[in-house]
Amino acid sequence: GAGVSQSPSNKVTEKGKDVELRCDPISGHTALYWYRQSLGQGLEFLIYFQGNSAPDKSGLPSDRFSAERTGGSVSTLTIQRTQQEDSAVYLCASSGQPQETQYFGPGTRLLVL
Amino acid sequence: GDSVTQMEGPVTLSEEAFLTINCTYTATGYPSLFWYVQYPGEGLQLLLKATKADDKGSNKGFEATYRKETTSFHLEKGSVQVSDSAVYFCASRSNDYKLSFGAGTTVTVRA
Numbered sequence: 001g002a003g004v005s006q007s008p009s010n011k012v013t014e015k016g017k018d019v020e021l022r023c024d025p026i027s028g029h030t031a032l033y034w035y036r037q038s039l040g041q042g043l044e045f046l047i048y049f050q051g052n053s054a055p056d057k058s059g060l061p062s063d064r065f066s067a068e069r070t071g072g073s074v075s076t077l078t079i080q081r082t083q084q085e086d087s088a089v090y091l092c093a094s095s096g097q098p099q100e101t102q103y104f105g106p107g108t109r110l111l112v113l
Numbered sequence: 114g115d116s117v118t119q120m121e122g123p124v125t126l127s128e129e130a131f132l133t134i135n136c137t138y139t140a141t142g143y144p145s146l147f148w149y150v151q152y153p154g155e156g157l158q159l160l161l162k163a164t165k166a167d168d169k170g171s172n173k174g175f176e177a178t179y180r181k182e183t184t185s186f187h188l189e190k191g192s193v194q195v196s197d198s199a200v201y202f203c204a205s206r207s208n209d210y211k212l213s214f215g216a217g218t219t220v221t222v223r224a
Contacts, residue, residue: 031210056211099206102212
């Protein structure tokens with residue numbers, strides 16, 4: 001079946017604007033993850049969803065970042081009042097179960113001007 | 114949490130050369146270990162993995178052996194091709210679900 005998909009593939013925004021990034025996991029995968037890939041920090045874990053359990057938000061860098069997962073499938077990562085340091089590639093991954101292999105989407109490249 | 118240290122690049126090789134990318138980890142207990150690859154313009158793909166000590170992961174001619182005694186998971190390929198040009202990431206995952214990644218190593222193979 002289809003892999004993890006993300007949209008948009010690229011996003012350019014002005015400092016202070018809000019952005020929403022979308023992730024469609026592999027069908028049937030219960031676990032969903034967001035990571036960020038930036039020049040200065042490498043690949044960092046942001047947030048994790050598993051079924052109906054409370055998400056693990058321990059990797060979110062500030063309260064400007066939030067994410068939700070509706071109906072156990074699609075997830076949206078929202079960044080409010082974007083800053084230039086938010087510029088990065090935001091990667092989504094999913095797995096069948098938490099201990100199984102994580103499959104990554106192509107990412108959304110965010111540029112904050 | 115886990116931490117992963119991998120050889121910094123960039124690495125430039127000629128075709129058919131031998132490639133090694135060093136990776137060491139720090140973790141509580143015995144993590145699962147992974148190599149992911151990112152080809153130009155593409156997303157992260159799992160290359161290989163090993164879930165316990167002395168396991169060898171292999172795929173596309175690449176191999177890595179989980180060495181508990183040296184806390185290492187070095188990636189090797191005996192004869193690289195131009196198509197192997199990519200960024201390679203070593204990663205670990207302990208008892209939870211978070212992957213901890215190394216900084217990535219850019220490999221360029223010249224014809």
